[in-house]
Amino acid sequence: MLEIRNLCKTFAKGTVNEHAALRSVSLTVADDDFITILGSNGAGKSTLFGAIAGTFYADEGEIILDGRDISNLPEHKRARVIGTLFQDPMKGTAPGMTIEENLSLACNQSSRFPLARAVQKRDLAKFRENLARFEMGLEDRMKMKVGLLSGGQRQALTLLMATIAKPHLLLLDEHTAALDPATAEKVMGITVKIVKEQRIPTMMITHNMGQALSVGNRTIMMDAGQVILDISGQERQMMTVPKLMTMYSGARGKELDNDRMLLSQ
Numbered sequence: 614m615l616e617i618r619n620l621c622k623t624f625a626k627g628t629v630n631e632h633a634a635l636r637s638v639s640l641t642v643a644d645d646d647f648i649t650i651l652g653s654n655g656a657g658k659s660t661l662f663g664a665i666a667g668t669f670y671a672d673e674g675e676i677i678l679d680g681r682d683i684s685n686l687p688e689h690k691r692a693r694v695i696g697t698l699f700q701d702p703m704k705g706t707a708p709g710m711t712i713e714e715n716l717s718l719a720c721n722q723s724s725r726f727p728l729a730r731a732v733q734k735r736d737l738a739k740f741r742e743n744l745a746r747f748e749m750g751l752e753d754r755m756k757m758k759v760g761l762l763s764g765g766q767r768q769a770l771t772l773l774m775a776t777i778a779k780p781h782l783l784l785l786d787e788h789t790a791a792l793d794p795a796t797a798e799k800v801m802g803i804t805v806k807i808v809k810e811q812r813i814p815t816m817m818i819t820h821n822m823g824q825a826l827s828v829g830n831r832t833i834m835m836d837a838g839q840v841i842l843d844i845s846g847q848e849r850q851m852m853t854v855p856k857l858m859t860m861y862s863g864a865r866g867k868e869l870d871n872d873r874m875l876l877s878q
Contacts (some may be wrong), residue, residue: 614641614642614644614678614679614680614814614826615640615641615642615665615675615676615677615678615782615814616640616641616642616675616677616678617638617639617640617641617642617661617665617674617675617676617677617870617871618639618674618675618676618677619634619637619638619673619674619675619759620635620637620638620639620661620664620673620674620675620676621633621636621637621671621672621673621674622634622635622660622669622671622672622838623672625646628784628812628828629696632704633743634655634657634660634838635657635660635661635664635671635674636657636659636725636837636838637673637674637738637753637839638657638661638674638838638839638840639675639840639841639849640714640746640833642782642814642816642823643814644810644812644814645814645830645831645837646814646815646829646830646831647808647814647815647817647828647829647831648815648816648817648829648830648831648832648833649817649818649824649829649831649832649833650688650817650818650819650825650832650833650835651819651820651822651832651833651834651857652756652832652834652835652836653827653836655835655837656835656836656837656838657711657762657833657835657838657839658786658818658835659786659799660816660838661785661835662818663772663818664676665691665695665782666688666691666692666695666697667683667686667687667689667690667692667818668688669767670684670685670686670801672769675759676692678694678695678781678782679694679781686736692728693720693799694780694781695780695781695782695783695784695785696774696775696776696780696782696813697783697784697785697786698768698771698773698775698783698784698786698788699759699786699787699788700771700783700786700787700788700791700827702764702765702767702768702791702792703764703767704771705771705774705775706759706767706770706771706774707759707804708758708759708760709729709758709759709760710758710759710761711755711756711757711759712740712751712754712757712762712770713737713740713755713756715759715770715774716736716740716774716777717736718768718774719773719774719777719778720736720777720778720837721778731848737755740755741755742750743773743777746771746803746806747769747799747800747803748799749766749769750765751769751770755871758782758873764792765792765793765800766794766798768788768791769790769799769800769803771788771860772788772800772803772807775805776808776811776813776864778815778836779811779813780817781813781814781834782813782814783808783813783814783815783816784816784817785804785815785816785818786818786819787818787819787820787838788800788817789801790819790820791802801828805828815829817829821852822858823854825848826849826852826853826854826857829863830845830849831843832844832845832849832852832857834857834861835863836864836865841861841864841865842860842861842864844857845858
């Protein structure tokens with residue numbers, strides 16, 4: 614379980630560019646939660662992920678993961694228990710290494726010696742089995758350099774790398790947005806299946822309002838560094854995109870004017 618307590622982050626403090634990106638954000642993510650996160654640019658979504666992953670330290674507040682305070686833990690140590698996927702398929706993999714070498718490093722990520730013996734034979738069958746689920750032929754290219762793969766293939770590999778050691782938390786930052794529609798649908802389908810099978814607490818940023826209501830079990834909306842809506846259960850089951858837009862307008866006293874969100878329904 615993840616507990617976020619009164620998290621605050623301000624960038625460029627004391628300058629004309631000062632920006633409060635997170636304003637006393639509090640949030641609890643249960644072990645069986647798959648939360649989709651909506652919000653326009655500058656709402657604080659990616660900043661929240663950066664604070665959780667340890668890309669930077671929050672100014673105030675606490676981040677508790679499975680009862681452990683990780684607020685001051687460096688990013689590389691958090692990476693042992695937090696899986697992260699970004700929008701850019703080029704992130705998250707080592708292009709000069711082979712598919713099996715990348716997977717071996719990911720498999721050992723949570724161990725005390727993550728760089729010990731890059732490829733272990735006992736893991737190869739598991740790698741092949743998991744790669745085959747994407748139906749991209751990756752299981753037959755395990756000795757291929759990752760830099761030679763397409764964007765969709767690299768993102769599929771990155772998803773497997775982020776989940777193969779069953780992280781305590783999975784952060785998905787628009788991980789299918791840069792893919793073509795068919796590949797995006799395939800990667801999202803596998804994502805949902807992996808999260809369900811392994812019961813990984815998951816948070817996913819998306820600009821697609823329809824997807825935000827159909828994937829996972831809970832939807833939150835952020836605006837100006839705050840969580841303004843948190844919808845789950847029967848309320849979410851009955852929710853439609855127009856109703857969600859109306860709720861946003863009521864919470865903020867203004868109409869939603871983000872073109873990307875409005876056009877991605």
